[in-house]
Structures are given as C-alpha cells and as structure tokens.
Amino acid sequence: QVQLVQSGAEVKKPGASVKVSCKASGYTFTGYYMHWVRQAPGQGLEWMGWINPNSGGTNFAQKFQGRVTMTRDTSISTTYMELSSLRSDDTAVYYCARVGNWNDGADFDYWGQGTLVTVSS
Amino acid sequence: SSELTQDPAVSVALGQTVRITCQGDSLRSYYASWYQQKPGQAPVLVIYGKNNRPSGIPDRFSGSSSGNTASLTITGAQAEDEADYYCNSRDSSGNLVVFGGGTKLTVL
DSSP states (O other), X not given: OOXXXXXXXXXXXXXXXXXXXXXXXSSOGGGSOEEEXXXXXXXXXEEEEEEOTTTXXXXXXXXGTTTEEEEEEGGGTEEEEEEOSXXXXXXXXXXXXXXXXXXXXXXXXXXXXXXXXXXXX | OOOBBOOSEEEEOTTSOEEEEEEOGGGGXXXXXXXXXXXXXXXXXXXXXTTBOOTTOOTTEEEEEETTEEEEEESSOOGGGOEEXXXXXXXXXXXXXXXXXXEEEEEO
C-alpha cells in the first residue's frame, strides 16, 4: 500500500533553516510528482510547490520563491523540502502529498502524516 | 484570478443534504478536488475529477461543476462528516496549485 512517512517535529530559531523529509513506499517513486502543503495553526491549507522525482524539476508558489528548495534521492525514494530564513509565521504543519492526476486537476491522493515545524526564539 | 473561494462555515441537520461550493476562474479549465480534514489529521481526498470517489469514500459524497463553480454534495449527512472541507485545483496558468480557504461543516 502507498505510504508517505515524514520526519519528526522540529523547533527552530528565527533566521534558521529546516529540512523535512518524506519517504515514499508502495509505488513507483519516479512516476508521480510530489507536492508540499503547509497549514498554520487554526488556518487553511497553503500550497508551497512541487518536485518531479524523475527529473528533479521543481516549481514553487510565488510566496516561497527564493526561500524554498525541494530535492529528492531516488535511491531511497525520499523527497526533501527545505525552507530557509524562518520566521514565526512559518510555524505550521508541513505535509507532503502525492499527485495522482495532473491531467485535468490536482488530485492529492496520498498525504504524509505531517511534520510540525515551530519557529520560536 | 488564481484564487478559490469557499464559504467559511456551513451547517446541516443530521440526515439532510448539504452542498459546499468553491468558486474560481481556473475551475472553467480544471476540475476541483475535494478534501475532508478532521482535527489533528491529514486531509483525505473525497472527490476528484468530474465526480470520482477514491476507494473507501462513501457514496453519499458527490461532486459537480458548472462554469466557475464546483460543488461537493453530501446526501444524508452523518455525524462523522463534521469536518473542514477544502477544494483545490490547478491555477489558471496550469503550472501551480491553489486551495480554497476551507469550509467548516457542522452536523446538527
């Protein structure tokens, strides 16, 4: 069965960087784009960007351009999301999510369990 | 516009039918997907494409679309359907993704 397992919670100081991992299993890793979505406490879902695990190509929401990096290691079926210059309003749960259909929509059919990143001095 | 707009809150009596809507220009070109999120849990896909349900999603959930508006309908709402519901789709450029602000569904 498809599983996305994320790394554990992180506490960071303002200005630092955080790197969250997402290990995929149960399907062909390079066959599906991986997206990252975050959710601040009590707020809605916010899309951050995607990575093509096959080519390593990426695309990001304008809001995160210059601050976010997404990479992958195909040997261990894992994608990474790194966010730099952290601020207190980056405190959120970060999710990885696989896109099942990209033809006529954006169906996130499997999600990781989420990683809480807390930014506090 | 690359935004998707949802009503913040909707309520429904137990066993009745409720429709949750999502509006945005990109929905003229792309289907919306719908997600259910309960407190402390990751979102779960409930409707995608024209009107498709992933395995395990009850058939009381259905989707439809007209013009720039997509709708999620729950026919015979149950207590366990109380949750936040989000729509998403690709943006008008087709390269990015947008989410609606979410609708909190209360089952009375």
